[in-house]
Amino acid sequence: MTEKELRKKAMALPLNPGVYIMKNKDKKIIYIGKAKALKNRVSSYFGSHSNHSLKVIRMVENVDDFDYILCDTEFEALVLECSLIKQHMPKYNILLKDDKGYNYIKITKEEFPKISEAKQILDDNAEYIGPFISNFSVKNAVEETLRIFKLPQCNKKFPKDYGKSRPCLNGFMGICSAPCAGRISKEDYISSINDAVAFLKGGASKSVEEMKRRMYEYSENTEFEKAAKMRDRIRAIQNLDEKQKVVSINVPEEDVFALTSSNKKSCFEVLRFKQGRLTDSEHWIIDSVDNAEDARSELIERYYSMRSDIPGRIALDGSVTDEELLKEFLESLRGKKVEIIHPQKGEHLAIVNMCIKNANEHLAQNQGRLGKEMAALEELGELLALPKPPEYIESYDISHTFGADNVAGMVVFHNARPMKKAYKKFAIKSFDGQNDVGSMNEVLRRRFKHYYEDDSESTFKILPDLILLDGGQPQVNAVLPVIREMNISVPVFGMVKDNKHRTRAIAFDGGEIEINSHRAAFTLVSNIQEEVHRFAITYHHKKHQKSSFSSSLLKIDGIGEKKAKILMKHFKTITAIKEAGVEELSKVSGISKKDAENINNFYTQK
Missing domain, CATH: 3.30.420.340 (UvrC, RNAse H endonuclease domain)
Known part of the structure; x- marks a missing residue:
């Protein structure tokens, strides 16, 4: 359909709530939206483009037809829209790739075991702790465990590399026991691994109790070096606990969202708190948004369409479109009340600012990685007078x-x-x-x-x-x-x-x-x-x-293009054909003994 025909069709729509589905000429769905009044919303796409963003203009250029579904309420339209977007993943909707999977902590079974993160359980005789949903928490747990128990974070293999090199920076800083320099015996290393696994399985409080018991026991037996080692581990765990308290809020559970933008890209960041502590962090780099309020609302809808655990409180770095409608949607998913807050002071504002800072950092990293390339495209676009940089x-x-x-x-x-x-x-x-x-x-x-x-x-x-x-x-x-x-x-x-x-x-x-x-x-x-x-x-x-190979075959009596192709398909190379004897050549389907003799004579005479 032409844009004029599309506008005529849109003007015939009712002023009811509903969902509209834009399709291209191949009948593929490219955009899904909801509307309080279908006629007003859909007709606004076709006609003057003066108030449209470049992304909307591009989408409209690709629209060949649209369908619509009437709903009784705007809330019903929102629920249907989310369901359809999740099902069809249209090109022009804001989409979040859900790369969440199960995460594990892996402990290898070898002479000097290693502790690391893992995405899946392999048949490798290793021990796996998990599964965990959050990659963030697994990564932090592994990093902190390796630090507390001074275990190596490198890729060196022990005992192969045991005592064969100077320690790396971690060894010099005292956060690794440096088996590479032979600073720890195999027995002590295994003991540290066992303590680390107990810490990962039992948690900090249980581990600290056991460490204190052993510290006192070592002290009574005048094994002061071992007692000091236990004391240092206890302090490391207590320091970790204090560090976590810095990033905490006085609420049982809360998700914090931030949206930051540059000229080309935006970053959508989420910090998740449970039992008052930061338990997960996620971010997505997306195309730069035109309207932050619309984008926040749409992104939060997309996010909770991928996540089943919705907290009782959500903190935002700015306003959202149709907040009451969004709140109703979230409460319907949770089955309980959801509070949306816009912090202006105190600890909640500090956490929101931290979320914004993280989003800006991820955006800066992305722009730094692509900065030179984007600058080149912008310069080329300006040089050639193109309407936009040629991506x-x-x-x-x-x-x-x-x-x-x-x-x-x-x-x-x-x-x-x-x-x-x-x-x-x-x-x-x-x-x-x-x-x-x-x-x-x-x-x-x-x-x-x-x-x-x-x-x-x-x-x-x-x-x-x-x-x-x-x-x-x-x-x-x-x-x-x-x-x-x-x-x-x-x-x-x-x-x-x-x-x-x-x-x-x-x-x-x-x-x-x-x-x-x-x-x-x-x-x-x-x-x-x-x-x-x-x-x-x-x-x-x-x-x-x-073609050079084939042309040499074509010089042989009785060998035309068809037989040359058969020979090349069978032997792959001219060298293999040259080295093949008459008997081997004649076994090829379509090649007679006479042909084989001619081929053999041709190449042996050369």
């Missing part, structure tokens, strides 16, 4: 040997990084001989034929933000008519090399843009050009080698 770039190069074995390579860069699963190879079919322009024309036509005809799982269904061709204006001019003819709206540019085969400029329909002075964009385009050239020429070499 998904396709690049093409032609390779041949004097017009023989013509091939093309297509590489993809997603967020400025190679996306190798989307790389494609093309053998040129429409002609023989050297014609880079004609080859590029054929390849782009075939590529966008796949876009229209492939199933939804194909990476060909992803429309790029930018196409870069290896070559200048002739290649660009060859491709632009194909793009227009196939009704594809993607900017196309060429990558021009200097006489030393280095990237010099970017060609477009009408001229060239010098790129050398734009350092980030220059580096990115150079990397793309080198990668597409490498990929295309590697494919060409393989094809040329294979």
